[in-house]
Amino acid sequence: MDSGSARQGSGHMRNVILITFVTAVGGFLFGFDNGAISGSAGFIQDRFGLGAGGLGWVTSSIIVGCIAGVVIAGRLSDVVGRKKVMLATAAVFVVGAVGEGLAPSADWLVAARILVGIGIGTETTIAPLYIAEVAPPSRRGRLVSYNQLFNTIGNLVVFSISALITRAHSDAWNTSDGWRYTFAMGVVPAVAFFLLLFLVPESPRWLVRRGRRDEGLAVLRRITPTPSAAERGLAEIEAALRERSAGLRDLWTPRLRRTLAIGFGVALFQQITGINAIFYYAPEVFKSAGVGSDDAIASTVLIGVVLVAATLLSMWLIDRVGRRSLLLVGASAMTVLLACTGLVFRAEHPNGPLLLALILGYVAFFAVSFGTVTYVIISEIFPTRVRGVAASVATFALWGGNYLVSQFFPVLVSDIGSSATFLIFAGVSLAALAFTVVLVPETKGRSLEEVERQLYGGTAPGPVEEAGTAHRH
Template structure:
């Protein structure tokens, strides 16, 4: 069992880079805005331009991973992260900054899809939810880490230095985890399910034996081979009855996980806290609190996801998020943003997200699709996820300016209510089922 945890942790470093590279902009965006005198629309573009790469990376990662293997494409993402980290630290023109951020976005889009898929295809059914949630632990660790790095860099010198140079150091710091990820990937195996699909059953059996033991490995090998023989591996298969339902669930879950406002808070947290009257230094420290709460409650999700199940946690989290967003909106509406009310409500919102939509969206979409089409199906879902992130990140500053903070957060409250209703009515419970059992259930009944 220790073997599967080791390869899970390595794959989760891809999640760490995902979190690190997406959240670095939170500490830098205010300084970039002052350096280049950005309008709200341009501020949204600079914060969200990497998401263009994320969308593209997610679109093609499935096809590439189905053709070349999960491990090779993860290595590609590590290279893209490294190139982006160096490139964004160097240019003096925004156009080149945008180019390198989009390259980094390609790496994020790839890692956001391949890391949870790789873990899913290696994990025993009994602890699959926990192991895939470790990828989310990697994401929130990356977010928290870059919050500390951003605050440390911002505290080195004065505001003028941060506006001219400090933000470059923030982006450039990503080279270190990128190189670590690249090196660690040299020591993990390929996904056993992909190996079987590629006709390398002997190699797959060796890996399954290390994960499950010899007796269980032979049984699982036979189940995987039988499942693969019933699949065509084409996009058309996803639109057949049963799997069509799975695809719709995956797409909608991907969208609602993001339009509930999480990335607006993660990307713009320091700016939100500044709007309550705090200076940039205090706002960055409060942002670290956001990262700490995100990390702690992700650990809670990891502990309980295979015990409480996916559906219950998703419903509880989305309901809690709606309540917190209602409070945040009311605080801004009544001009009661001084003190700790907004901070506490935001932290509670983060806790609810970390318990539910944060880790469990990736758990569900990684386990509901058949082996041969899992890469392409997840690409479709992650395309919609990153398109939703882009939409929220691009328009959040403009919403704040046009309709105000209160109504902006109430919009997110409404989408959280939609998320609750969607999970309640449509998302199946998959805890404790093997990937092959989940697949058979779709084929037989159209539901799990």
């Protein structure tokens, strides 16, 4: 490769990385806003005189908004474009964060959290899809995973901010005002997200689909190493669009039903294997094992650290060992670790350090597998013509599962105990393993059009080199 080609190649990757980084800021907002309630719940309960049911509604109302966002996101992005929908999402985050910070009543706070939830649901649907549509096949898994990495970083940042605000002031001030600052600080990354989006182009696949061929080719030239690679990419997109003329009703046809089942199932299993039981209720889980309050909170922070570290590991592995392999290893390990957790809770006095080790192990294997891979799979497996709306259907399963776990985990623990509850999660993880073995394909190293041919017709080609490159980097 001569020096001119090398400069051109590095330039195209700089553009791809810029698009990935800007889009992943939306993932940071997801983690920040979703985690803001954790350190604020007690103060909100005192401020508005809420009972357990009222606090539960304030906490879970964000998921209602998420589901609504998922419902509208895919179809809207197919009509007006990925970039425009993300710009609108950034504006929704700004308004929602201000509303949470100024909330004069619990009802106002619920309304603001539903609005923020709409932004989260939209972001989790569109951001991975958009990154997948601009990323080269050899690096797509890692680049799509940046959205999940920024999500976990957002969690850690808001946990840290909440802790700093709480420790710096009295309980009375925290009850009246402290939690408002935690929520309102979400305005800063939301405004940054909005402004940064003006630096990135529209998805080339969406542009070509809408008949804006020249614009799509111009974007492809920015994100592929050579003009000839851009032309080949354009030809592949146009061929896929000619071959696959599908609409919403076609999602339920035999040709698409299996793929929809894969996306829906992977998304559902991501949630119902118990991660949000840990995320939302970790302090109570540890307290039920006899761990003191301070140690329980410290353990929760440690969970956040493990989430970030394991997500980084997943990003390193996903384009090397593949999506399916990570899901198989993760589901197997999660089954064993959750079963052991259930057995630990059978003891009259559960072993706190052992429980922490098992839960951290579960969190690590979850983050390496379903936590990261789910978003990549959803972004890859659907045909170009219905990718947005199909991704919405799959992501709906994710948030529906989130709602079920967050709503009913305390009920299960109360009615059947922690041991039986974690054994149920172990059984669900075993079902996730069987589902992966039977249905989930490997998509590592293939262009989106090759994945489409693999799933919908013809002989699947083998993994390809990045278009226009002579070697893997």
